[in-house]
Amino acid sequence: MEDPEEKLNRIIEARMKLKARFEEKMKQTPSVADDVPKGSGKPNRHGMPTIPIGQTATVKWPVLDLGYQPTIPLDRWRLTIDGAVENPVRLTWKQFMDLPQTKDVSDFHCVTTWSKLNMHWIGVSLIDLAALVQPKETATHVMCYGYDTYSTNLSLEEALKPDVLLVHTFEGQPLPKEHGGPVRMITPQLYAWKGSKWIKRIEFLTADKLGFWEDRGYSNTAYPWRNDRYSD
Numbered sequence: 001m002e003d004p005e006e007k008l009n010r011i012i013e014a015r016m017k018l019k020a021r022f023e024e025k026m027k028q029t030p031s032v033a034d035d036v037p038k039g040s041g042k043p044n045r046h047g048m049p050t051i052p053i054g055q056t057a058t059v060k061w062p063v064l065d066l067g068y069q070p071t072i073p074l075d076r077w078r079l080t081i082d083g084a085v086e087n088p089v090r091l092t093w094k095q096f097m098d099l100p101q102t103k104d105v106s107d108f109h110c111v112t113t114w115s116k117l118n119m120h121w122i123g124v125s126l127i128d129l130a131a132l133v134q135p136k137e138t139a140t141h142v143m144c145y146g147y148d149t150y151s152t153n154l155s156l157e158e159a160l161k162p163d164v165l166l167v168h169t170f171e172g173q174p175l176p177k178e179h180g181g182p183v184r185m186i187t188p189q190l191y192a193w194k195g196s197k198w199i200k201r202i203e204f205l206t207a208d209k210l211g212f213w214e215d216r217g218y219s220n221t222a223y224p225w226r227n228d229r230y231s232d
């Protein structure tokens, strides 16, 4: 078996390469490139107004799903990462928890106009998972699938931003099932439907493809500070 330290070094090195590869594209994404982002409140850590246009801060955390909340015992939980990658994997819970863990505080903006601020998360960053599987040069997007048959797509320049995480812990407690536990994705810079609850599979794609809501009239890009909710 590979030495844990060597494995960690390999992930860190691959992460740096991915960062370099997507740096220019990330700089052109709206959350970095917009001169006058729409919203109110003091700038958040990315320089965006805390409350995006048309949103209202909420204290409670509403639940949204397709009417079905799957139960996934940890011993049966698996995360498949495949598609346009050099090294596809199917991770067990232990393998997932042995990966580098990222702690972060971020905001959550739902397209139905509520925003929940300062949420404390622990999880594995998507860029570290990408570092593990090594996307091919031709990879441009990912499709994320949930255990409930949900799906949602992201460009790699959004997906590989450092605050996109696969989280298992919220405010020091295991992520509750109704919010996507054991593991969900979060996309703080985009509307929250871009983060699959009960995540089961991440497929790297060589062309864009629409997920569940994107195919039903929601915006493909989902940028909160542009009020970018629906496709025209």
Ligand SMILES: Nc1nc2c(c(=O)[nH]1)N[C@H]1C(S)=C(S)[C@@H](COP(=O)(O)O)O[C@H]1N2
Pocket (backbone or CB within 6 Å): 061, 062, 063, 064, 065, 066, 110, 111, 145, 146, 147, 148, 150, 151, 178, 179, 180, 192, 193, 194, 195, 196, 197, 198, 199
């Ligand atoms: N697997 C799965 N992920 C999902 C959804 C879903 O129905 N199934 N709903 C999405 C939508 S529309 C939103 S707004 C957020 C809601 O997350 P919450 O229920 O934890 O607030 O999850 C997103 N991820």
Ligand SMILES: [Mo]
Pocket (backbone or CB within 6 Å): 064, 110, 111, 112, 192, 193
């Ligand atoms: Mo939503």
